[in-house]
Amino acid sequence: MNRTLYSGLWWLALPAVLGRLWWRGRKEPGYREHWGERLALGGPAEGQATIVLHAVSVGETRAAEPVVDALLKAYPDCRILLTHMTPTGRATGRQLFAHHGERVVQAYLPYDTGSMTRRFLRRHRPRAVILMETEVWPNLLHACARMDVPVVLANARLSERSLRRGQKAGAVMQEAARAFTLVAAQTELDAARIRSLGASNVEVTGSVKFDVTPPASALEKGDWLRSHIRAGGPERPVFLCASTREGEEVLILDAWQRLADKPAGSLLLLVPRHPQRFDEVADLVTARGMRLARRSQLDLDHAIDGADVLLGDSMGEMFAYYAACDCAYIGGSLLPLGGQNLIEACALGKPVLVGEHTFNFLDATIEAVGDGAALRVKDADALANEAARLLRDHAARMEMGARALAFARRHRGATLRTVELLQRVIR
Template structure:
């Protein structure tokens, strides 16, 4: 497949795109809004020039935030245009940078040449930065036509994804060859990009900027204060965060087993997607758990067994409330989510077996003794129980995670050096 055929198929598939938007809007009404932006019509007024950063959704937006703040500091005269593809990503961007006048935001239009061209002509960036693995052939080609350099930042490419791209070499090789920089997390991933067509001189191993996560020192203080308000200072608390459909049942089964040995245990359950908040709440109630929704403002009491984290932008705070953390997307074959957020907060980290999105980071944490994996509810309950009953072991895991974070920091500065060369 080449880019011409890809573009033709994309146009033919637009009715399916519209249907998908409609179906998603039934669960998340925000998908029915700002549709014109997705085709580069009705874009808000924007200052031209500056740097364009694309972060597809919530996770990438959070990962990009330290880089964006560093760019604002490094280029005080430049505007930063932040784009995403999802309503939750848009909400996160607006919450993170609500008080920053040099940040402007819209959805990134679909990867149609005329839409990509309209967007770029509207914004006219000096440089484009795409987070992680969100590669769009027409957007990249339209940047190349306009002489706009493009960097793939914090780039990831699993072996499975590389095989998928290789099947469409006629599309992939020209696209990667048109890009100007790849800030890649590991050497293995760097070689995959080279094999697929990236120019070798453009590929740099910088590490993962997720190691450069900084924690507000007031966050643990605020969390400890809230647990005091709950009268839960001595109560065992664990969190299952970023869970996907099919995982919540397993998490609740593990919690039920845990309550048999620790009847005061509290689970903080945080679904990954906001459209699932109501259904997960109903699942908790159907299974007989005394559940409080974080969004309700109701206090957690001695009888509360589940706190449903149904708010946006509070995940780090919810991690800070817990004694140990399970990171979701890993009991189902989704590939896992960011293991470093709880590690940075000094929490022992648990996960399921499906971590193909974070293989290297998971290996680092596992080797250091900071990560334990559980493949089913019984194993998860046993792991959480062990951490509750062996505080010294929990402390050693937490300290090991912090050491891994400290040893691997510096990726952000290496990425900024690459960006600075291209901007110059």
């Protein structure tokens, strides 16, 4: 595929893409907002010197936090235009960066049709465009090269699966890879895969996710949540299943119900990754006869001590959930969905459990397992058994948590290395 064909396919697909946005907006109204930005019509006012940083969704936005803070300090005359593709990513950015006021503004990145990309760049005239992790937009890269705007792929990662897809895309992906001014890769393996696509200026900086620190307010909220969990009775052991995906909750709930030797009073804390599924997951819990409490109702209802499952139906509180738990499963890994980021749990010294499908974060997961910070399980029954074992065994839980904390601390410093590289290309 060449870039002309790629652009034509974008225009052909655009009606279906917009229709899908409207359809998804039934459950998540944010998809029906700010459509003009997706078409490069409107958005934040132009004028001030701008650095564009693209963080597609929640994970990338949270990872970008230390980079945004460092850039604002390094370039006091600039604002950051933080772009996203999902409303949950936008909501996360709004929550994380509200204290920066007008120095951080938000928009959706326009679709990569060529003309929309050029209109977006002409409007904002950025000093640089920074794409987080895996975002490769061929027309955006081409337009930036034509307008002499440096483009950096920061905190870059590329799995073997993504590499194979990129190779199948042919010329369009190779041209895009060559257009990067700089790539700051998480690992040597990521760097090698990215170079094989054609990128030349590739440096290994580590993952900036290790530099994300839990805010004091999140830890306080975790303590508050824990106080509600144990209200009216003794300390309750808490097993957190974080960022679960469709199909996983059924497996987890059934395995947890089958488990005969759960620690007395243990609580399953279930946090679906996508907010539009909160009610669906609540129905899965009650359909099994399990007693349900919801985080969204805790301010009004303090009777959580009678619940079997606490549903984490809130946004932006993952650090608080990690702080409140005794051990954590990282979702998306029981099924072939690629897994989610385990670093935040490790940074809070929590023992981590993962399934067999962690290709999205493979290198970090392999290292965490090797360090004794995480444990891989083959299925939901093994997950339930290992979680119950850790909840019963205080010494094993403390040792594994200490290893998790040491693993997270050892890898810090990627933000400093990344920003030092960025300063070479941002004029």
